[in-house]
Amino acid sequence: MxxxxxxxxxxxxxxxxxxxxxxxxxxxxxxxxxxxxxxxxxxxxxxxxxxxxxxxxxxxxxxxxxxxRAFILWPETFTLDAYRYIFSTPTIFRALGVSAVVTIGGTMISLVLTTLMAYALSKKYLKGRRVINFLVLFTILFSGGMIPTFIVVKNLGMMDTLWSLTIPVAINAFNFIIMRSFFQGIPESLEESARIDGCSELGVFWRIVLPLSMASIATIGLFYAVYYWNTYQSAILYINKSELWPIQVLLRQIVIVASGMNADETAVDIVPPAQSVRMAVIFVATLPMLLVYPFVQRYFVKGALIGSVKG
Structure with a gap:
């Protein structure tokens, strides 16, 4: 057998x-x-x-x-005159420093406030959470407007300070919804086991929730960083001191000056044309975000999808 x-x-x-x-x-x-x-x-x-x-x-x-040539992909002759013109003054380095401070500081403030608020409002046992969530969602459709916001910033004494570029926009409603939806998808059993072991509410948030939320936090951080780096309208409204201008405002001034340059033969050899300066300005303003994106790209799709699907 x-x-x-x-x-x-x-x-x-x-x-x-x-x-x-x-x-x-x-x-x-x-x-x-x-x-x-x-x-x-x-x-x-x-x-x-x-x-x-x-x-x-x-x-x-x-x-x-x-x-x-209307469209150039590879120049026949390379020249750095446009970049020499842009970086001919030290003020651009100061503007880059201001933008870096606003971007890093504003992103940190926004992440702290957004994650704390989203975690608290993701709990069903929190009293009044429906009302607060409704008020947050209401701001997506309706806002106070430019003039009321300007009056609030002025009355709070934030004019001509970098706080005016971060505090009024510290929490974005869309980013808040993504974080809240992600926190709602975390199993409650993990948090309950941590509380049984003696963790406080902040301890649960710091030791359990945050390590599981790095993908969403990196994605939201990228959203905030891009917004703060491209800060333009707020700086025009609230910043009057030229030494506090971020890079976007300073580059706008450079483009305005470059657009008024003469195009006669004697000036062409000394100062680059306005079109070249505009393109160099766009490249300088875009490059920092392009350098940051590869480091958070692997979290981007995962964090955005997880936060938006659950909920």
Whole structure:
């Protein structure tokens, strides 16, 4: 009497993996789908990259080339005159420092306030949470407006201070909703076990909730950082001292001055054309965020989807 060979615990996972590989065998139709999908996504990615390449190439092109070519991807002759013009004054480094302080400090303040508020309002046992959540959601559709906000900032004594660029916009309603939805998806059993071990409410938030929320926090932090770095309208309204201008406002002044430059033959060799300066300004203002994004890119999709799907 013959018996089938006995499978031990070590061979069972191998058999399962082999069967899974057979099921995942790529069919001709799936192969065609992968190729077409890759071509379409590559075309969309190229459309996103080409404008930035054009901006960089135009900032490095000569005046004659800018006058004859409408779209430049690779300049025939490279020149750094536009960047020499922009960085010819030390005020731009001061403006970069102001923007860095506003971006780093404002992002930290916003993350602290947003996460604390979202965690508290994600608890069903919190009294009055429905009313507070409604008030937060109400601000997405309706706001006080520019003039009432200006009056509040002025009466609080924040004019001509960097606080005026961070405190009035410390909590964004959309970012708050994402964080609250993510906190609602964390199993309550984890928090209850921490409370049984003696953790306080802040201890549960610091030791349990925050480590599980790094993806969403990194994503929200990127949203806040981009907003603070691009701060423009608030600086125009609340900052009158030129030494406190962020980079966006200073670069606007540079573009205005460059637009008034003469285009005669004697000035072309000394000062770059306005178009080249504009492109260099765009590149300088965009580069810092492009350098930061690769470090948080792996958290971006995961954090945004987790926070928006749950809830």
């Amino acid at each position: 013959t018996t089938s060979p006995r499978l031990d615990d070590a061979t069972i996972p191998i058999r399962i993996r082999q069967q899974a590989r057979r099921r995942r065998r790529i069919t001709p139709g799936r192969r065609v789908f992968i190729v077409v999908n890759g071509l379409i996504l590559s075309a969309f990615a190229l459309l996103c990259v080409l404008p930035f390449v054009n901006v960089l190439a135009s900032s490095l092109a000569t005046p004659g080339e800018l006058a004859t």
